[in-house]
Amino acid sequence: MPREVLLIDAEKCTGCRACELICSLCHVARFNPRRSRIRILRDYKRGEAVPTICRQCEKPACAQACPTKAIIRNQKTGAMLIDLDRCTKCEACISACQFRGVTVDPVTKYPIKCDLCGGNPICVRFCARGSIKLAFT
């Protein structure tokens, strides 16, 4: 089944991390890159930036690894969402994802991942290079 995911053109990414800031503002009403669902790994010496984000996999390793079945696909957007009521903060999902799509919120200690902002991802709107796109895969 085709589904919408965020596709990022790493070649275009300049490492400005505006996506991280707008993501954290829209999710937790604060600026904190480490609470962002999208993360940019920078190597400024070589001028490289590698964006990492959840791919909303067809067979998500995070959901399979979750002992409490807390990671469930949202039928409307196709995004894998974490049910915090069921989450035990065991971090099995973080270890399971080979794409570094799940990270820990340093304040709440819950795992966090891209939820596609309910279908209209804010990072797409504020990427000055247009390197983030919502597209069918």
Next chain:
Amino acid sequence: MFKYKGYRGTLLRVDLSKNKLTKTPLPIELAELYIGGTGFCARILWDEVGPQTDPLGPENRLIFATGPLTGTFFPPSGRFVIAAKSPLTGIWGEAHCGGHWGPELKYAGYDLIILQGCARKPVYLNINDSSVELRDAAHLWNMNTRETTEAIRAELKDDTVEVACIGQAGERKVKFASVICDFYHAAGRSGMGAVMGSKNVKAVAVRGSGDVEVADPEGFLKVAEEAYEKVTVEWREVCEGSLGKYGTPNLVTAINEIGRLPTKNHLTGFYDNAEAIGGHILRDRYRVSRQSCLSCGIQCKYISYINNGLYKGTLTGGPEYESIMALGSNCFNEDVEAIIHANLLCNLYGLDTISTGKVISFAMECYANGIVAKRETGIDLSWGNPIGIVELIHRIAKREGFGNILADGVRAAAKCIGKGAERYAMHVKGLEISGQDGRAQQSVALTHAIGCRGADHLRSLSSLEELGFTQTLATRFGEEYVQGLQNLHSTQHKGLLVKDMEDLYAIVDSLLLCKYGTMWPPIYYFDDIAKLLPPLTGMKRYADISNIRMTAERICTLRRAFNVREGLTRSDDCLPERFLKEPMPNGPAKGMVAELEPMLEEYYQLRGWDSKTGWIPRAVLKKFGLSDVADELERLGKLP
């Protein structure tokens, strides 16, 4: 919890002599009266540093300050400032820097750091959220900035650590040593790297995972979104078409076209070979990627690489306009690969590219005029000799031979050399002149003459008449002023223009915002800041533009007061004779000289300063709530 948002509410003070680290609440009135950045530094340096302070002694303070915008989404922010009494000039020193270091300090929980005293052996400050420690840096000493950054990241086992460090130049207290962040971002001017070296501090490493909050997230998002639209849509032609596509090197040919590109140590402002060192060549042949400071919609940064020839393997950020000017046209050097390599060397050693280029061009002019010869320099310093430029950079950074003389800056070097060398020393108040020429643009002459850190463009340069933003001139000053203001060669209203720019940048440098978006293109003005500050901080009084202007003038006045206390008078607000007496020999500004006096008069009058002494009357200080400053100046006999 701090009263206002946008701040973390904590000041970190490190007494290196006592090995004591103290966290104190940020004083509320400091935020209210000075906003952040340069404003914070002005108050702290006034309070804690004085004429008795040796810039390279333990009593000097080295301040790393952020502002309420640092670490937020607002474009183009992401900056911080380092300030101290300058070892190069002996007066107010400050250097600003982009990248990601400043925001990281905010995420770690601090608005500013004050370093004081002197460590007994080399150390580096390691900040990881609330955990702060001084670590041994003996193994890092003698490393360049690249090696230092990589070694610290390896030692802390974290590639995301933001590192601000000095290279060998700062260790050896070269008086224009810079502090380098993340390999290529420089807090360049006025020798902040030398102050850091004098304190035996090799680096400040920061990681942070805390929140920067704003007073009204929805309101702030709205303002930030409007700002983002202005940068990426409304001003797209300049922001993306010029700054984005070519970066600051695009200015090389643009500035040459108005005859203001410093060439041959300011002998002229027109360079025949500007194309050869301009933005197109750098983009087409050497650019490997475009980069950005944190959350910038403009993104002017880029990385260059040379893949063959003499400088094969050179990998560096930039070079930026000022570096190309200083190491290129200013030294009559058309070898663009030598410029890129020289820029890398300055980044690695931690040298300010502007001052480095200017001391070299000074040496070259002395060489050409027989004041110094090869037996003294040890190097062929003929105009434009790229090998000589590169070799001299090594010797300056290592303080070897003739390089040791130049390492104290052009003012001191001229004094040391004697034989009339002063004639070729292009500086104001000891700071080598940045990449403009007041003969081709009169407002620049005033900007250089009154700059609080010396001959500097970043405190008050106007691009409005330089690059033809006539509509902006009309909006800001009124139609009746446009004719005089837009004429590059007229002194009319230029006191007004420069004072207004200086006030605006005082706020820009306190928030902190970048000069791109404020200087060029002129996107934001006081009204934009009035819309921004209340939802950011919750300080409602800053919705009133007059309160912002009041704070701007308070900061400018206090920085001036710092310099007055150090002994500055009106006679220091001057330019080298070259600009005042030697007409521009060629180019579009041919025949022009800088007419400083009428502009200075207008500027002093608008500031309310005494035009005989250049001092600040008590009434002016009182108006800005600086009566304590007036008292101290009176005790020292420095009130008019």
